[in-house]
Ligand SMILES: Nc1nc2c(c(=O)[nH]1)N[C@H]1C(S)=C(S)[C@@H](COP(=O)(O)OP(=O)(O)OC[C@H]3O[C@@H](n4cnc5c(N)ncnc54)[C@H](O)[C@@H]3O)O[C@H]1N2
């Protein structure tokens with residue numbers, strides 16, 4: 136058959152950046168909010184501005200175990216210990232000239248003291264110390280409010296809360312907060328060749344790996360997942376699965392069936408029963424990525440090749456799902472590093488090659504290729520820790536050239 140018969144839906148590929156900009160602009164975040172206990176907010180999206188009613192720390196306190204003293208006493212050889220301050224047990228009295236207070240890390244610094252000497256810097260004789268090295272005024276004192284000042288805005292709505300955020304919020308005494316309801320994402324694999332793990336394979340069959348990598352990426356994104364299994368390459372069956380998914384979820388992610396073969400029905404179904412926004416991007420792998428809407432649900436049709444699924448999920452679906460979930464924009468972090476490997480590249484598409492960051496001879500970061508770059512070689516993803524992002528117009532890259540990398544991230548660790 137000729138091109139005239141088939142046409143070329145990829146003929147005028149758009150850049151990923153332009154397509155994403157239009158897509159993210161078109162997406163309105165879901166609504167729906169709930170009040171949750173602090174721990175339940177981990178990985179959820181904050182829906183209110185958070186300010187702190189208290190300063191953190193609340194008081195000037197000691198950074199070390201030692202002795203709180205008056206800096207004006209710097210000439211004194213000997214200081215009498217008049218009391219003790221421990222965390223949670225402030226010293227209630229006053230400190231006069233030539234006096235000091237035994238103080239533990241975290242204890243409130245008595246109002247008369249203006250420096251703390253570490254206990255390793257004194258000699259002790261009964262109730263008397265002799266500093267062997269005088270601290271400068273203010274030394275070893277953590278000032279009230281040096282972390283947060285009462286009234287400070289600490290977090291903005293749209294933030295997906297991390298472990299560090301939970302700690303910061305707890306430090307202000309807050310027990311409950313308002314978060315957005317989680318995004319609900321239905322996903323399924325398409326393909327007559329697919330078998331579930333644990334099943335025997337017939338001739339030409341393969342195991343459905345995409346539903347596992349998708350499950351992992353969706354879960355790491357912090358959304359609620361609805362696994363609709365494997366759907367046959369049959370238009371009515373696919374239309375039924377899409378209708379069910381659109382009914383039950385805010386977004387649908389599928390793998391396979393978006394290219395131009397006789398069993399690739401999804402773009403046509405989207406045109407007929409939904410709204411097709413685009414079905415091709417100048418990216419590799421993942422060119423036939425297909426995006427649109429079914430009913431009220433946003434639809435992401437990821438090309439079936441296992442590496443294409445993971446690449447288009449991170450580069451296309453992730454920013455869109457984040458926006459839909461109500462998360463504030465978070466541009467991918469890219470770094471310029473030297474490539475130790477030569478990289479094959481044809482001009483025409485933006486490449487997302489798989490790489491591994493390594494330490495160069497002078498301690499700087501370098502990247503090596505994660506091996507065979509075929510879009511079916513999933514091992515290259517699992518061995519990689521970054522994408523090597525090569526611009527559309529670039530050709531081959533020689534070892535020693537500077538390239539951009541995008542490290543894979545574990546979003547909820549800190
Ligand atoms: N004539 C053309 N053919 C192809 C083009 C093109 O432009 N013109 N584009 C190629 C590109 S690029 C890609 S990517 C693929 C995408 O194809 P589909 O999305 O239609 O995916 P399938 O054909 O269904 O599958 C592709 C490949 O991946 C395997 N697969 C599918 N699902 C799974 C799964 N759940 N787990 C593991 N492996 C899966 C499938 O068996 C195929 O080998 O189209 C090119 N063709």
Ligand code: MOO
Pocket residue numbers: 418419420421422423438440442443510
């Ligand atoms: O875009 Mo396809 O993903 O090159 O294999």
